[in-house]
């Protein structure tokens with residue numbers, strides 16, 4: 021499906037000095053580029069009215085479905101500048117397909133993959149100067165979709181908007197990589213059987229915030245959720261998947277049970293692990309057994325992964341019963357090898373043998 025994008029340039033873009041000041045210290049999620057993309061949907065016309073427009077406030081009715089029933093989904097991916105100045109993204113078609121899967125679960129219309137990719141291309145083309153070039157910085161892309169119909173009945177919205185915005189992002193770790201201390205929540209769940217855990221919808225993140233606050237109160241950096249039925253098996257963190265490296269050479273991650281978001285990073289690490297001589301295994305990970313395996317030395321390393329932080333070592337787990345340090349708290353050889361391999365592909369420093377990269381701007 022192809023639509024012609026109407027382009028309205030921002031008449032008040034950031035000046036070069038303003039942009040350079042932001043790109044010198046971009047932080048995460050604080051600053052936005054000059055433009056955004058919008059595509060509308062209704063049952064009569066399907067996807068229509070594709071526009072590139074100045075970044076700015078959105079006007080919706082106070083009765084819009086998203087404000088009441090959270091009919092909203094989103095994606096997160098990055099654009100990377102390579103040494104020759106070109107701009108690329110990592111497996112963007114997988115994000116497009118995941119947005120479609122999330123749309124199905126939230127009773128929203130599916131945006132065709134080509135239209136998703138074209139929306140990203142349009143935004144990157146007009147705002148290409150916003151893609152940072154230093155170190156491991158990138159331009160974070162946030163496509164999202166919501167029900168905008170003014171109607172208070174509980175049913176799928178007949179008016180839907182898709183947007184894509186972009187925000188320059190620094191390397192996640194400004195002062196070096198510090199292993200995470202992860203709090204295993206005994207009180208809260210992120211998702212349950214038949215729920216929306218496998219979709220990337222705003223509600224999952226709203227419901228994870230109290231768990232994260234509890235983690236921080238207890239001195240941890242992140243919260244980890246266990247399966248909601250038995251509180252026995254590891255699901256994932258609030259925004260990252262989890263892996264364990266075992267002494268027998270296996271690389272284990274929780275199997276996709278329907279309550280876990282299937283990360284693009286997770287899927288890629290399952291491939292990269294093989295390259296590094298590890299044996300990838302997707303299986304249910306009993307948290308108590310994981311703690312015992314850490315104590316016995318059967319588990320050598322653990323890490324969390326996702327687009328924002330790439331691969332981050334987990335140094336220790338905290339529970340109501342105490343702290344379990346993994347290895348010596350900083351045993352991260354395989355974790356760093358996986359991280360380096362991924363970053364080298366993403367930043368064009370090593371061959372893209374799997375065809376994972378898409379060039380958006382030459």
Ligand SMILES: Cc1ncc(COP(=O)(O)O)c(C=O)c1O
Nearest residue numbers: 259260261281283284285326327
């Ligand atoms: C709940 C959750 N799990 C896992 C991930 C990792 O997914 P990805 O590797 O596609 O960024 C994310 C981030 O998108 C997430 O929000």
